[in-house]
Amino acid sequence: MRKFLILLEREMKSYFYSPIAYVVLCFFLVLTGFNAYTMISALNRGPTDITLVEAFFNNAIFWFAFIPLIPLLTMRLYSEEFKLGTIETLTTAPVNDWQVVASKFAGALLFYVVLWTPTVLYFVIFKYVTKEHAGQALGAFGGSYLLLLLMGAFYLSLGCLASVVTSNQIIAAIIALVLVVVFFFTGLLGYILGTASQGFRDFISYFSTIDHMRSFTRGLIDTRPIVFYLTMIGFFQVLTFQIFQFRKWKS
Amino acid sequence: MIKVENLSKRYAGHTAIKDLSFEVERGEIVGFLGPNGAGKSTTMKILSCFMPATGGRASVAGYDVFTQALEVRQHLGYMPENVPLYTEMRVNEYLEHRAALKGLGGKKLKMRVGEVKELTSLNDVQRKIIGTLSKGYRQRVGLADALVGEPDLLILDEPTIGLDPNQIRQVRDLIKNLGQKHTILLSTHILPEVEMTCSRVIILHKGRIEASDTPQNLLSQLRAVGNIRLEANTGADTGLEQLQKVPGIKEVTLDGGANGAEGVPAAVNGNGKAAESALPDADGYRTFNLRVEAGADPRAELFRLAVERKWTLRELARRRATLEDVFVEITHAE
Numbered sequence: 001m002r003k004f005l006i007l008l009e010r011e012m013k014s015y016f017y018s019p020i021a022y023v024v025l026c027f028f029l030v031l032t033g034f035n036a037y038t039m040i041s042a043l044n045r046g047p048t049d050i051t052l053v054e055a056f057f058n059n060a061i062f063w064f065a066f067i068p069l070i071p072l073l074t075m076r077l078y079s080e081e082f083k084l085g086t087i088e089t090l091t092t093a094p095v096n097d098w099q100v101v102a103s104k105f106a107g108a109l110l111f112y113v114v115l116w117t118p119t120v121l122y123f124v125i126f127k128y129v130t131k132e133h134a135g136q137a138l139g140a141f142g143g144s145y146l147l148l149l150l151m152g153a154f155y156l157s158l159g160c161l162a163s164v165v166t167s168n169q170i171i172a173a174i175i176a177l178v179l180v181v182v183f184f185f186t187g188l189l190g191y192i193l194g195t196a197s198q199g200f201r202d203f204i205s206y207f208s209t210i211d212h213m214r215s216f217t218r219g220l221i222d223t224r225p226i227v228f229y230l231t232m233i234g235f236f237q238v239l240t241f242q243i244f245q246f247r248k249w250k251s
Numbered sequence: 252m253i254k255v256e257n258l259s260k261r262y263a264g265h266t267a268i269k270d271l272s273f274e275v276e277r278g279e280i281v282g283f284l285g286p287n288g289a290g291k292s293t294t295m296k297i298l299s300c301f302m303p304a305t306g307g308r309a310s311v312a313g314y315d316v317f318t319q320a321l322e323v324r325q326h327l328g329y330m331p332e333n334v335p336l337y338t339e340m341r342v343n344e345y346l347e348h349r350a351a352l353k354g355l356g357g358k359k360l361k362m363r364v365g366e367v368k369e370l371t372s373l374n375d376v377q378r379k380i381i382g383t384l385s386k387g388y389r390q391r392v393g394l395a396d397a398l399v400g401e402p403d404l405l406i407l408d409e410p411t412i413g414l415d416p417n418q419i420r421q422v423r424d425l426i427k428n429l430g431q432k433h434t435i436l437l438s439t440h441i442l443p444e445v446e447m448t449c450s451r452v453i454i455l456h457k458g459r460i461e462a463s464d465t466p467q468n469l470l471s472q473l474r475a476v477g478n479i480r481l482e483a484n485t486g487a488d489t490g491l492e493q494l495q496k497v498p499g500i501k502e503v504t505l506d507g508g509a510n511g512a513e514g515v516p517a518a519v520n521g522n523g524k525a526a527e528s529a530l531p532d533a534d535g536y537r538t539f540n541l542r543v544e545a546g547a548d549p550r551a552e553l554f555r556l557a558v559e560r561k562w563t564l565r566e567l568a569r570r571r572a573t574l575e576d577v578f579v580e581i582t583h584a585e
Binding site: 003006007009010013014017018084085086087088089091092093094095096248249250 | 262296299300301302303321324325327329331333335336337338339340348349351352353354396400
C-alpha cells in the first residue's frame with residue numbers, strides 16, 4: 001500500500017509538472033462553465049419539467065468536454081515510460097507490477113476527479129442565488145456524480161489499455177479516442193437505427209452511457225450500470241496488466 | 252552473490268544468450284565484456300528481474316530471479332543502459348522518490364539521499380530539473396539511484412558510455428571505491444575500463460561465455476598475442492610478403508600515417524597480398540604492425556630477415572598485450 005501511494009504521488013506530480021495539465025484544466029473549466037451558463041439561461045426562458053442537473057449532464061457540450069478528456073489524461077501513462085525506458089528503473093525497483101498498474105489508473109482517476117470537482121460549485125452557487133434545488137433531490141445530485149466517477153473510471157481504463165499497447169503518445173491518444181468514441185456511439189445505435197426492434201434497443205441501452213446518465217440525473221440510481229462499469233473497469237485493468245507484463249517481457 | 256546456471260534467452264527470431272553459467276562472489280567487481288549484441292544487456296535485464304529467461308536458472312543473493320523477484324530487487328541496484336530518468340523531476344525529488352520506492356523513509360531517507368549525492372558529487376545540481384542536466388550528470392543521477400537503496404549488488408549497464416574522458420575517469424574511480432562495499436557487475440565495450448576496475452572479466456560473444464578470468468590471467472594466457480612494431484626502410488619493396496613468411500607471424504598491417512605515426516592502418520593485409528597504396532614516410536621508413544601467434548617470439552627472425560634484405564631498422568619493439576588484443580583474439584577467432 002505504501003509503495004502504491006509513493007507511485008501515485010509521482011503520477012499526480014507528473015500531471016502537474018506538464019503544461020498540458022493546466023491547458024486541460026482551463027479548457028475544461030471554460031467548457032463546463034459555458035455549459036452551466038447556457039443551461040441556466042435556457043431554463044430561465046420559461047417553465048420546464050427538467051432540473052439544472054439533468055440539463056447540465058445531458059447535452060452535447062457536456063459530452064464534448066467529457067470525450068476528448070479521456071485520451072488527454074491517459075495518453076502518456078505507459079507510453080512515456082516505454083519510450084523513455086524508465087519502465088526498466090520502475091519495474092526493477094522493489095514494486096509489484098500490479099502496484100504500477102493500479103497507481104497509473106488511480107493517478108488518472110484522481111486527476112479526473114480534480115477536474116470535475118469545481119463543477120459542484122455551479123450547483124451550489126445556483127442554489128444560493130435562486131433558492132431553488134438544482135436537482136430533483138440530493139440523490140439525483142449525488143447519483144449523477146457517482147455515475148460521472150464510474151463512467152470516467154471505465155473510459156479511463158480504455159485509455160490505459162490504449163497507452164500500454166504503444167510507445168507513442170500520439171498513437172495512444174488516437175487509439176483511446178477511437179475506443180471511447182466507438183463505445184460511446186454503440187450506446188446511440190438504438191436511436192440512430194430507426195428500424196431497430198424494441199428488444200435490440202433494450203439490449204443496447206444496457207451499455208448506453210447516454211441512457212445511464214439520463215436515468216441517474218433524474219435520481220434513478222440503477223444498480224445494473226454500476227455493476228456493468230465496475231466489471232468493465234476490472235476487465236480492462238486486468239487486460240492492461242497482462243499486456244504490460246507481456247511487453248516488458250518481450251522488450 | 253550471483254549464481255547463473257544454463258541461462259538462455261530466445262527472442263522470436265534469434266537466441267540472445269545460450270546456456271550461460273557463471274558465478275559472482277561477494278565483493279567482486281566483474282566486468283562483462285563483449286561486442287554489441289553479445290548478450291550483455293540481456294543477461295543484466297534477466298538478473299535485475301526485468302524480464303524472465305526462456306531457460307535455465309539464476310539467483311541473486313540466494314533468491315531466485317523469477318520466483319522471488321521482489322526479494323531480489325530489494326537487494327540490487329540496477330542502472331540500465333542509457334540511464335532512463337524522469338526528466339521533469341528535480342534531482343533531489345527524484346532521488347527521494349526512488350529511495351522511498353526502495354523502502355526507505357523518514358530521517359533515514361534524507362540521510363541516505365544526502366550520502367549518495369555526496370558520493371556521486373551531485374550536490375551542486377541537486378535542485379536542477381533532470382531534463383536540463385548534461386549527460387555526465389544524468390549518468391551520476393542514475394548511479395545515485397542505483398546506490399540509494401544500499402544494495403548488496405550493483406548492476407551497471409554501460410556506466411561510462413557517452414561520457415568525456417574526464418567524466419569516465421571520475422566514474423571509474425567511483426566504481427572502484429564502491430567495490431569496497433558492494434558487489435558490482437558492470438558491462439562495457441571499453442577495454443581499459445575493465446582492465447582498470449574489474450577483478451574479473453567475463454567475455455561474452457554471440458550469447459556465450461568465451462573467457463572468464465582475472466584480467467592478469469587473461470593477459471598472461473595470451474601474452475604472445477601482443478603486437479610487434481617494426482619500423483624499417485625496406486626500399487622500393489613494401490616487404491610485406493617477406494614479413495608474412497616469417498614463422499610465428501599471423502598478420503601484418505602497414506601503418507599509413509606520415510612519419511610513422513600510429514594511426515588507422517591505410518592498408519590491412521589479410522593473406523599476404525601486398526598493399527600498394529602504403530607509401531614510406533619522408534625518410535623512406537615504413538611502420539609495420541605484426542600480430543603474433545601465441546607463444547611465438549619472432550623478433551630474432553625479423554632481425555635476420557632485415558639483415559638479409561639489407562633493410563635499415565629503426566624500431567623493433569614488442570608491445571605489451573592489452574585486453575584489447577585478448578578481446579580481438581577471442582571475438583574474431585573464426
